[in-house]
Amino acid sequence: MNSVPEDMAPPTPAVDTNGSQAPAEPSEGALWRRLTKTNTAWIFLVLILLVAFFSILKPNNFPTEFNARAIATNAAVLLIIAVGETFVIITGGIDLSVGYVLLFSGVTAAQAMNAFGNPTDRGWDLILLGLLVALVSGLAWGTINGVLVTKAKVPPLIVTLGTLGMAWGMAQILSNGQDIRYIPSLLASVVGAGRFFAIPWLVVIAALVAAAGTIVLRMTRFGRYTFGVGSNEEAARRAGINVDRHLIKVYALSGLLAGFGGFLALAYFTTTTISGHANDNLNAIAAVVIGGTSLTGGIGTVVGTTIGVFIPAILASGFIIIGLQSFWQNVAVGAVLIAAVFVDQLRRRSPER
Amino acid sequence: MAEPLLQARGIVKHYGHVEALRGADFDVFPGEIVALIGDNGAGKSTLVKILSGTEQADEGEIILDGHDIQVSSPLEAQRLGIETVYQDLALAPDLDGAANLYFGREIVRRGPLGRLGFLDDDAMHAGARKAFAELGVDLQNARSPVANLSGGQRQSVAVARSVAWANKVIFLDEPTAALGVVQTGRVLDVIRRIRDRGIPVVLISHNMPQVLQVADRIEVLRLGRRVAQFDASAATMEKLVAAMTGGLDGQGSAA
Ligand SMILES: Nc1ncnc2c1ncn2[C@@H]1O[C@H](COP(=O)(O)OP(=O)(O)O)[C@@H](O)[C@H]1O
Numbered sequence: 319m320n321s322v323p324e325d326m327a328p329p330t331p332a333v334d335t336n337g338s339q340a341p342a343e344p345s346e347g348a349l350w351r352r353l354t355k356t357n358t359a360w361i362f363l364v365l366i367l368l369v370a371f372f373s374i375l376k377p378n379n380f381p382t383e384f385n386a387r388a389i390a391t392n393a394a395v396l397l398i399i400a401v402g403e404t405f406v407i408i409t410g411g412i413d414l415s416v417g418y419v420l421l422f423s424g425v426t427a428a429q430a431m432n433a434f435g436n437p438t439d440r441g442w443d444l445i446l447l448g449l450l451v452a453l454v455s456g457l458a459w460g461t462i463n464g465v466l467v468t469k470a471k472v473p474p475l476i477v478t479l480g481t482l483g484m485a486w487g488m489a490q491i492l493s494n495g496q497d498i499r500y501i502p503s504l505l506a507s508v509v510g511a512g513r514f515f516a517i518p519w520l521v522v523i524a525a526l527v528a529a530a531g532t533i534v535l536r537m538t539r540f541g542r543y544t545f546g547v548g549s550n551e552e553a554a555r556r557a558g559i560n561v562d563r564h565l566i567k568v569y570a571l572s573g574l575l576a577g578f579g580g581f582l583a584l585a586y587f588t589t590t591t592i593s594g595h596a597n598d599n600l601n602a603i604a605a606v607v608i609g610g611t612s613l614t615g616g617i618g619t620v621v622g623t624t625i626g627v628f629i630p631a632i633l634a635s636g637f638i639i640i641g642l643q644s645f646w647q648n649v650a651v652g653a654v655l656i657a658a659v660f661v662d663q664l665r666r667r668s669p670e671r
Numbered sequence: 672m673a674e675p676l677l678q679a680r681g682i683v684k685h686y687g688h689v690e691a692l693r694g695a696d697f698d699v700f701p702g703e704i705v706a707l708i709g710d711n712g713a714g715k716s717t718l719v720k721i722l723s724g725t726e727q728a729d730e731g732e733i734i735l736d737g738h739d740i741q742v743s744s745p746l747e748a749q750r751l752g753i754e755t756v757y758q759d760l761a762l763a764p765d766l767d768g769a770a771n772l773y774f775g776r777e778i779v780r781r782g783p784l785g786r787l788g789f790l791d792d793d794a795m796h797a798g799a800r801k802a803f804a805e806l807g808v809d810l811q812n813a814r815s816p817v818a819n820l821s822g823g824q825r826q827s828v829a830v831a832r833s834v835a836w837a838n839k840v841i842f843l844d845e846p847t848a849a850l851g852v853v854q855t856g857r858v859l860d861v862i863r864r865i866r867d868r869g870i871p872v873v874l875i876s877h878n879m880p881q882v883l884q885v886a887d888r889i890e891v892l893r894l895g896r897r898v899a900q901f902d903a904s905a906a907t908m909e910k911l912v913a914a915m916t917g918g919l920d921g922q923g924s925a926a
């Protein structure tokens with residue numbers, strides 16, 4: 319996690335002599351070159367090609383407003399947990415637990431809303447209570463992850479693998495393995511299925527979370543420390559940054575967003591869908607990595623993650639529309655993930671900067 | 672000579688069974704470049720880490736401006752005006768030069784946004800441009816991650832960072848070890864400029880000619896102890912090597 323290997327890459331031509339070679343001012347061409355050297359640009363191209371591919375194959379079914387809305391809605395919850403995962407991976411860590419923290423938070427929120435009898439006809443006060451319970455549940459798991467990673471010094475892969483299992487087990491213990499099927503209908507109709515003009519509320523909310531994530535990452539000290547800690551943890555320590563405290567905050571944020579995602583999933587599916595979250599972890603991590611965030615830390619964008627979330631979503635929709643079994647989606651996402659990392663490494667290994 | 676600005680007395684440091692320092696002394700006087708030399712494993716880096724708060728001594732005392740001090744953390748050292756450029760460069764390679772210069776001490780915007788932690792990148796870039804220019808460091812692309820810079824430029828960023836914040840003393844641990852001739856010359860120029868601004872510089876090196884070239888005074892560490900002190904004018908290659916290797920135990924001009 320500490321020293322980034324490309325730091326050791328073959329030295330670039332001595333600076334002292336490069337006045338004649340490189341134009342100092344970035345021209346438009348240079349900007350384009352820089353863009354194409356980011357994974358984000360390539361993966362965006364892949365996204366467009368996928369859309370074009372399915373649109374040409376099924377011009378009447380794929381490129382429709384209905385389908386666009388369905389894809390975006392399906393991607394919305396995943397995007398929210400992937401934003402938290404982006405922060406974690408930029409610090410050089412990983413959070414495998416998000417999918418089941420999401421499930422756990424959905425279960426506790428549903429139980430809280432059912433604690434006073436059938437909640438179907440209840441109003442916003444009960445919905446807010448449910449939201450609060452979901453957020454606190456997620457935050458708690460995230461904080462546990464952060465404390466174990468920093469204070470107990472257990473590797474994040476293991477800590478979050480452990481809490482993944484614990485959150486899943488606890489969710490089933492709390493619910494007796496039975497889905498809770500009653501939520502306030504207001505929650506389902508407004509948040510789960512409602513629209514803001516033509517755009518589903520879920521998509522609006524996810525877009526706001528992603529925008530906030532980008533702003534925090536790019537423009538605040540919290541974001542700067544996230545990159546800095548992931549880039550060189552020891553340098554951050556020596557710069558007087560409280561690395562442990564920052565990492566705890568980052569894992570807590572990831573948990574908080576998973577809790578929020580759990581609440582939104584509850585609104586969307588109107589049930590806790592206990593067996594429905596097996597792929598959330600893989601998809602969230604895949605989205606982040608496909609989007610160009612480096613698993614070694616220090617590099618990443620929320621914009622990339624957003625594109626990365628849409629690739630599985632479009633594959634899923636496209637495969638169903640062209641009549642392939644939906645299982646092919648998992649195969650394709652896995653392949654895209656490996657390809658994305660492979661291309662990224664090729665790009666970084668090239669000596670030309 | 673004047674009173675030392677910084678004194679280390681009887682510093683002892685164990686790593687398990689290894690005795691890295693066995694009662695080491697060290698002095699820094701105002702306005703000088705003092706070289707700390709010694710063979711590999713003599714304890715130079717360890718002494719610097721203790722004086723800059725990244726390691727804690729098992730025994731011994733540190734005196735700054737006549738006062739006993741505890742350098743319990745890097746943050747504490749920074750507060751005291753002690754800055755260090757570590758042998759294993761402590762830069763964040765994915766951040767740009769300005770972000771590294773201000774790492775841990777970011778400038779935030781005025782007003783409510785600042786209280787939320789929003790950064791004032793323009794101010795930091797302006798400050799960085801000025802700091803680099805003052806040291807004669809020429810960064811072609813100040814917005815590029817420092818991973819993309821050459822070794823010399825990276826070293827310059829690290830040095831500029833410490834210069835920007837130090838007001839008592841700067842430690843440079845082997846700052847030219849990885850550099851070519853031209854870049855080494857530049858870093859040495861920078862070191863002289865810092866000294867000329869009145870801030871003493873401690874240069875850790877085992878490059879004898881370089882030490883003789885820039886240092887005003889030389890202290891020699893061997894097996895975790897100070898074994899000799901020289902005025903640079905009185906030092907020769909032979910004397911330094913003899914002190915480093917033990918051929919001169921107890922005969923240093925002031926040890
Ligand atoms: N973190 C550490 N753990 C164990 N031994 C160490 C550690 N740091 C330094 N040492 C040992 O302490 C001695 C002094 O090392 P160091 O201060 O790096 O010497 P120098 O910088 O003069 O080459 C060496 O024997 C080294 O192996």
Ligand SMILES: [Mg+2]
Pocket residue numbers: 715716717758
């Ligand atoms: Mg050393």
